[in-house]
Amino acid sequence: MLIEDLHRAPWHERMNEVIKDMIDDVTTDLEILVQEIQEWEKSERRKNMVTGELYYLNKTDILLKKQKIAWKSNTQLAHGFAKKLVDQKIxxxxxxxxxxxxxxxPYRVLMTETFDRGLLKKIKNVGKEAINKGIAYLHPFFNEEGELSFKKFPSEQIIPNWADNxxxxxxxxxxxxEVTAYEDKKKVTxxxxxxxxxxxxxxxxFESGKLIPDVSAGIEKNYxxxxxxxxxxxxxxxxxxxxYNEEEQxxxxxxxxxxxxxxxxxxxxADLLADIPKFIYKLINYGGADLAEFLSDLHEFMVVKTDENGDVDKLQANIETDAVEKExxxxxxxIYEFGRGVDTREVGLGDASGVALRFRYSDLDMDCNILESEFQSSFEHMMWFINHHLFVTGQGDFTEEKINVIFNRDIIIAETESIDNASKSFGILDDQTIRENHPWYNEEVEKRLKAQEAKLQKEIEKEYANAFPPKEVKTNG
Known part of the structure; x- marks a missing residue:
């Protein structure tokens, strides 16, 4: 035995200290995670996310409006501006x-199959989430059939640990x-x-400010x-x-x-209009018992009882709402200017020229340019998961393949003006370019044109065949 071993703690004591240190480290990590969760749930950013969704659903603060005086109206008019602006952009x-x-x-075919209607609908919902909450999230996973799928996590549920500023x-x-479950026949959250x-x-x-391993979920997965x-x-x-933008606002x-x-x-x-009566009655030496009797006699018998030298007069109530309407x-x-949208209530919007339409849609177009720029970066990230899935499942190695996702915007145009400009471009531009800029153009047009040309060619060949009968071939006999 070495001399230093005499002063060293026994092996089991040293192991207990190591285990204790490990537990302390884990506890510290969990405490940090608890602190992150508590700070996130109280944060202004998360609050704005919840508010954004509520206003999209038209659950605005006006619904909290109260009226202290019982007889006065308490009108709560909620206007769905947020929903209209978000839906415009999407x-x-x-x-x-x-x-x-x-x-x-082959890669393009695989991408078209991957981005089916279900996934494209999910992308639209992600766009709506991003505008409402500043940022949205998709989680790649594999469904029960073993297919790569994407799940939208509500933004207010996610606390990201970013690698960069x-x-x-x-x-x-x-x-x-949060989830609901039943314990001892009681519904708990x-x-x-x-x-x-x-x-x-x-x-x-998460219970009582502490993180407890979730046994039902498996505690931990190393994959x-x-x-x-x-x-x-x-x-x-x-x-x-x-x-939605660089600031995630x-x-x-x-x-x-x-x-x-x-x-x-x-x-x-609206309260003002509902509460101000059309007439105010002026009574002099009224001979009845109370005002309720006065109103009853007036409505039922169209007469009013008065004492000597009594009189009834009425004053017109002038309701001034012009200033409020202008405000x-x-x-x-x-709202439309700073929300970067288009107020479809504008007079003459449907009769505007192409230049006027582009001007009126300039704010919307600018905001969607920013959104598209952010989404292009996100699609690159998304393609990484898709490409690696294709590689792992033996469908091809496209990890080095370049691909561009082109957003086809639903642009409002002046159709008559566009058709007229297209017809004037013959002889200047090739036929396909002119067709592609026609407002009624889509990919089916090219297929139908080819079918139409093939049919016309057959008719021409048939016509020429009938015009020139086949020559007789003489044989030596």
Missing amino acids: GYLLSKEPTFGTENI EHMEILSFTRVY KKKVEYYHSQGVKYFV HFLINDEPYVWEKIPLIHFK PLIDGIKSLVDNYNTQASTN IDRNRNS
Whole structure:
């Protein structure tokens, strides 16, 4: 035995200290995670996300309006400006199927099959989520059939751990959400926590400010997905972010005060109109018992009892609402200006020329340019997961293949003007370019043109065949 061994703690004591240190480290990590969750749930960013969705659903603050005086009206007029502006942007940018630009035809076919109607609808919902909440998330996973799928996580449930200040790469993320369950025949709500990291997923239940391992969920998985019961981990964290803008600022931030003011002005004006009577009666030496008897006699018998030298007169109530209406109109204009949308109530919008339409849609177009730029980056991230799935499942190696996602916008145009310009371009541009810029053009047009040309060619060949009978062939006999 060495001399230093005499002063060293026994092996089991040293191991206990090591285990204790490990537990302390884990506890510290969990405490940090608890603190992150608590700060996130109280944060202004998360609050704005919830507000954005509520205003999209037209659950605005005007519904909290109270009236202290019992007899006065309490009109609550909620106007769905947020929903209209969001739907305008989504309809303008994401209503049409995108085009996948690549020279690799098999790859393009696979992309078209992957982005089916179900996934394209999910992309539209992600766009709506991003505008309402500033940022949206898709989680790649494998469904029960073993197919690559994407699930939209509500933004307010996600706490990302960003690798950089520009929020381009996620190192890990935490998902916090509530579920309902039955315990001892009682319905209870539980707060679940999922922590996704580079080596797998950890599952917890959040109770009394502490994280408890979630046994029902499996506590921990050292993989992200299974293929043929084989565990795999993604090289990237399985979360794709879609931003509305670089600042991740939701639309509601710019218009909430304007929408609230509009609702308040309109509701107050409605209260005023409802509460002010058309006439105010002036009674002199009224001979009845009370005002209720006066109104009853007036309505039922069309007479009023008065004492000597009594009289009844009425005063006209002049209701002035012009100033309020002007304020409401100014507010409406501000909502569409700072919400970067198009007020379809504008007079002459349907008869505007192409130049006028482009001007009126310039704010909407600018906002969608920013949204498209952010989504292009997100689609690159999304393609990484799709390409690696295709590679792992033996459908081809497209990891180095370049592809562009082209958004086909639903642009409002002056059709007559566009058709006229197209007809004037013959002899200047080739026929296909002119067709592609025609307002009625789509991919089916080319197929039908080819079918039409083939049919015409057959008719020409048949006509010539009948015009020139076949020559007789002489044989030596």
